[in-house]
Amino acid sequence: MPRKLDLTAIRAEFPILARQVNGHPLVYLDNAASAQKPDAVIDAMANQARTAYANVHRGLHTLANEATEAFEAARETVRAFLNAPSTDNVIFTKGSTEGINLVASALAARIQPGDEIVLSIMEHHSNIVPWHFLRERRGAVLRWVGLTADGSLDMDAMRAAIGPKTKMVAVTHMSNVLGTVTDVAAIAAMAHGVGAQLLADGSQAAVHLSVDVQALGCDWYVFTGHKLYGPTGIGALYGTAEALDRARPYQGGGEMIEIVETDRVTYNTPPHKFEAGTPPILEAVGLGAALRWMGQFDTAEVAAHEHALYTRAREALRGINGLKVHGEAPGKGAVLSFSLEGAHPHDLAQILDRYGVAIRAGHHCAQPLMQYLGVSATARASFALYNTQGEVDAFAEALAKARKMLV
Ligand SMILES: Cc1ncc(COP(=O)(O)O)c(C=O)c1O
Structure with missing residues (x-):
C-alpha cells in the first residue's frame, strides 16, 4: 500500500520548510532548480558517515565492505527506479551535466565532419x-527542432530533422522551462531507424513521471539527485549494454582499470569503466534514501497533486493584464513560466522574496529557448510534492502586490 499524501506529515519531514524568510513562512517554489531534502536523506547520509564510512571497493576490512554494500545497494535502488535490466547499466555521475558530457565525450571518436546531432x-x-564541443572539435552539425504553438515538441519537424547523417538525438524528457513532456519512445524509434542513438535528459521528468528506460527504448538516460529530494553531487547515467560497451572511458584513474602497465592499460567492465576515482559515496547513499522515500508514494497521486497546484496557480494568473504563460502543452509537468509586461522577472522574484516566496527568474540555462520565445528571461514557479494550495495562494497574493509596485 503506498503511503498517503498527508501534507502535514510530509512537510514535518522537511525541517527547512518550517523556516521564516523575511518575516514570512517560506513558500518554496523553486523546485525545478533544486528540491528540499527530507530527514530520511539527511539521516541516511549522516548515519553512514557516523557508523560505516570508508572508501568503497578496495578494502578488505569491515567498514570498507559495509560502505561498499551501501553504495552498491544505492545502485540497485537506481536500477529499480529506472527499470534498467542490470546494475551494470547504471553509472553514478555527479549529476545530469556530467552524464551528458560523458556520453558526448564517448561519442566524439565516432564523429566525422558533417555528422549531425539533433536537439x-x-x-x-x-x-x-557538450554537443557544441563536438561541433567545435569534430565538425559535427547541430540540427534544432522547434515547438508547436502550445510549446509541444514539433514531432513532424523532429522526423524531418533525423536523417542518414544523424549520430545522436538528444532531447529532454521534460522541459525545465515549459514543463513540456516529450514522447521519448517515439523519438527513440525515429533515431534507431537511421542507426542513431537517443539520449533523454530526465533531470525534470524523473522527479514527476515514472520512468522505464526499457519501455522508452533510449540508449542513454540521465538524471540528477538534488532535484529528486536527494543530495547534490550525485546523479546517474543509464546506458544500454551495447552503448556502454561501444563507449570509450570518460575519465582515467583508479577503479576504472583492469591492468595498468608502463606501456599499456586495459579497462574494467561497466559500470566501473566509467567511474574513475573515489565516487561520491555518501551522496549515493543519500540518493538511494531519496528514491526509497519517494517510492513510498504513488507516482500518479503525486503527479495529480502537483498538477492541481499548477492548475490553481495557472488560474490565479488568468486575467492578469499583460501576463503571458510560456508552455501549455497537454500533459505538461508542474512548471509555470511566465512574463509580465512592464516587469523584469528578476524584479518580480526579488519582490516575491520579500514575502517569503521563492521563485526563479532568468534564462533557466535555456538561452536558445529564450531566443525562440522572444524573451530574455522568464519568471518560473515550480511545484513539488510538499507544496500546498495555501502556498499557491500566497504566491498569487505576493505576485499581485509585486505587480502593483512594478507595473
Ligand atoms: C532539464 C535539465 N537538464 C539538465 C539539468 C542539469 O542538472 P545538473 O546541474 O544537476 O547537472 C537541469 C538542472 O537545472 C535541468 O533542469
Whole structure:
C-alpha cells in the first residue's frame, strides 16, 4: 500500500520548510532548480558517515565492505527506479551535466565532419554545450527542432530533422522551462531507424513521471539527485549494454582499470569503466534514501497533486493584464513560466522574496529557448510534492502586490 499524501506529515519531514524568510513562512517554489531534502536523506547520509564510512571497493576490512554494500545497494535502488535490466547499466555521475558530457565525450571518436546531432530548442545548456564541443572539435552539425504553438515538441519537424547523417538525438524528457513532456519512445524509434542513438535528459521528468528506460527504448538516460529530494553531487547515467560497451572511458584513474602497465592499460567492465576515482559515496547513499522515500508514494497521486497546484496557480494568473504563460502543452509537468509586461522577472522574484516566496527568474540555462520565445528571461514557479494550495495562494497574493509596485 503506498503511503498517503498527508501534507502535514510530509512537510514535518522537511525541517527547512518550517523556516521564516523575511518575516514570512517560506513558500518554496523553486523546485525545478533544486528540491528540499527530507530527514530520511539527511539521516541516511549522516548515519553512514557516523557508523560505516570508508572508501568503497578496495578494502578488505569491515567498514570498507559495509560502505561498499551501501553504495552498491544505492545502485540497485537506481536500477529499480529506472527499470534498467542490470546494475551494470547504471553509472553514478555527479549529476545530469556530467552524464551528458560523458556520453558526448564517448561519442566524439565516432564523429566525422558533417555528422549531425539533433536537439530540441528547449534543451538545458547541459544538453547543448557538450554537443557544441563536438561541433567545435569534430565538425559535427547541430540540427534544432522547434515547438508547436502550445510549446509541444514539433514531432513532424523532429522526423524531418533525423536523417542518414544523424549520430545522436538528444532531447529532454521534460522541459525545465515549459514543463513540456516529450514522447521519448517515439523519438527513440525515429533515431534507431537511421542507426542513431537517443539520449533523454530526465533531470525534470524523473522527479514527476515514472520512468522505464526499457519501455522508452533510449540508449542513454540521465538524471540528477538534488532535484529528486536527494543530495547534490550525485546523479546517474543509464546506458544500454551495447552503448556502454561501444563507449570509450570518460575519465582515467583508479577503479576504472583492469591492468595498468608502463606501456599499456586495459579497462574494467561497466559500470566501473566509467567511474574513475573515489565516487561520491555518501551522496549515493543519500540518493538511494531519496528514491526509497519517494517510492513510498504513488507516482500518479503525486503527479495529480502537483498538477492541481499548477492548475490553481495557472488560474490565479488568468486575467492578469499583460501576463503571458510560456508552455501549455497537454500533459505538461508542474512548471509555470511566465512574463509580465512592464516587469523584469528578476524584479518580480526579488519582490516575491520579500514575502517569503521563492521563485526563479532568468534564462533557466535555456538561452536558445529564450531566443525562440522572444524573451530574455522568464519568471518560473515550480511545484513539488510538499507544496500546498495555501502556498499557491500566497504566491498569487505576493505576485499581485509585486505587480502593483512594478507595473
Ligand atoms: C532539464 C535539465 N537538464 C539538465 C539539468 C542539469 O542538472 P545538473 O546541474 O544537476 O547537472 C537541469 C538542472 O537545472 C535541468 O533542469
